Amino acid sequence: MSVAASLSTDQDAAAMLIGGRATAGEGEVIAVENPGDETVFARVPGASPAQIDAAIAAARQAYDSGGWSLKPKEHRAAVVRRLLDLLGEQRATLKSVIVRETGCPTSSPAMFAQLDSPLSATRDLVDLYLTLPEFEDSGQPFSERINPAGSLVLSVRRHAPVGVVAAISAYNFPLFLNLWKIVPALLTGNTVVLRPSPLTPLTALALVDAAREAGLPDGVLNIVAEAGSEGAVQLTTDPRVDMVTFTGSNEVGAKVMAQAAGTLKRIQLELGGKSAQIYLPDSVERAAGAAASVCLAHAGQGCVLGTRVLVPETEKARVMEAMAATMRGVVLGDPQDPATQMGPVISAAQRARCETYVRLAVEAGAKVVLGGGRPAHLPRGYFFEPTILDLPDNRNPAAQHEIFGPVVGVIGYRSIDHAVEMANDTVFGLSGYVFGKDLRQAAEVAQRLRTGTVNVNSGMMSAYVSSGGWGRSGFGRERGIEGLRIYQQLQILNLAN
DSSP states (O other): OOHHHHTTOOSBOOOEEETTEEEOOOSOEEEEEETTTTEEEEEEEOOOHHHHHHHHHHHHHHHHTTTTTTSOHHHHHHHHHHHHHHHHHTHHHHHHHHHHHHOOOTTOTTHIIIIIHHHHHHHHHHHHHHHSOSEEEOOOOGGGSBOTTSOBEEEEEEEEEOOEEEEEOOSSSHHHHHHHHHHHHHHTTOEEEEEOOTTSHHHHHTTHHHHHHHTOOTTSEEEOOOSSSHHHHHHHHOTTOOEEEEESOHHHHHHHHHHHHTTTOEEEEEOOOOOEEEEOGGGGGGGGGHHHHHHTTTTTOOTTOOOEEEEEGGGHHHHHHHHHHHHTTOOBOOTTSTTOOBOOOSOHHHHHHHHHHHHHHHHTTOEEEEOOSOOTTOOSSOOOOOEEEEOSSTTSHHHHSOOOSSEEEEEEESSHHHHHHHHHOSSEESOOEEEOSSHHHHHHHHTTSOSSOOEESSOOOOTTSOBOOEETTEESOBSHHHHHHTTEEEEEEEEEO
16 A cells, blocks of 8 residues: 555555565554644554664665666766656655644645755755766875876875665654755765654655655665664664764764764764854844744754844843734644644654743743643644743753754843853754844854854755754754765775876
8 A cells, every 4th residue: 555545544554665675564563643633644564673684784785786886976866866756746645744744734834844845955966966076186296196116196086985874864854854864875876774753754655666666776775664763773783884864862863873883883963953043233123033933833843943032131021022922823723724824743742841841941930921831722733832931041941952842932132242152052053043234243143153054144945055063963964065975985096007
């Protein structure tokens, strides 16, 4: 039974991809829940440990055979383009799966990142990849190019594939995260085992038919889902895996790093964030939209969202009221209803996390300006109200911990130096925002922030622009040149005639 069919039945459905074959799972069944109404709408037999092992073996054999890695880059690019074309033909089905799995409203602006960006911008990444040289001169001076024996000596840098890549993705933007891992890995000649979040497996499994039809050799892309985490541990510890790319929480990322250390795998981690939005005095009026930028972006379930809002202390009360006014009429409800503006968080556990941090914030001196609990009119579904907190300082629990829900905290600053100090007073460093009419001043403030990306007056989503974290937000980059090169390793070829 196809993934599309599974959306209208409660029968066991959806096949995995192992060694080029669509394969039914032999492990624990994954009950896929709709967070909008708490119903189980599909049951997927997950992979057994033996099937995870088989997927790793298939990827290893496919890489070692050279049938993919030694193909011309233009060939690999054409196959990946074909894969993306086929996914584009499934756009309606993919959107239906995403809405039901994640709870992201069908009319939400966040659907751009859920669906449009991964289907279109990944094609730009193919174009970017084709501009990158596989071989480059090492740049040694002319005096070193003729050795004492009179022979011409040439040193060349070669960008080679890493090998077998284990890609472990998060639940919040499943298609986006899955494609931004497998596309650059495949383009650069690697083989892949993709393991999606157990909360959103269907989006990944919807790739199976397209991967087979696109012309990928057997074993080059393997897709396995599981109910627990045993398979993820296999992927991060197995010596046949050369690299692990992971998106998720800081806590799990630390475990992935420790597990991969035993075999010295290359790792790329995109972890949590607690990004600050700094509104300079000449742009305070823009802060009215700060809560909406978080809460309406998939109910705050985005690691790069600016959940700490820093405004001049003298303007704080006025800003919080303006922010609250923008959110009071927000429509919460069924993600499949086009009128819905904000959907649920992913699970009961995530809703409880929001409740816990609001309580901890209040106990530490915060005040609830708006929201703060479950909406009374929605007894079913994992909904949490858009919440604005008046935080007394940056040490409040709601300012220091990633909540991953529709909760923002507003903090007043005494000076720009104070704002920068608070923005940097965090273990995270994934993203940041500076708003100012004086672009020179705003850029100067941006350069003082210790974070992997800073958005000045606007954000950007482009295949040509990389992102990645500092500190406990991880390391390594995704997208852009750096997001391609991380799937390659450097080989030096020294040649003499």
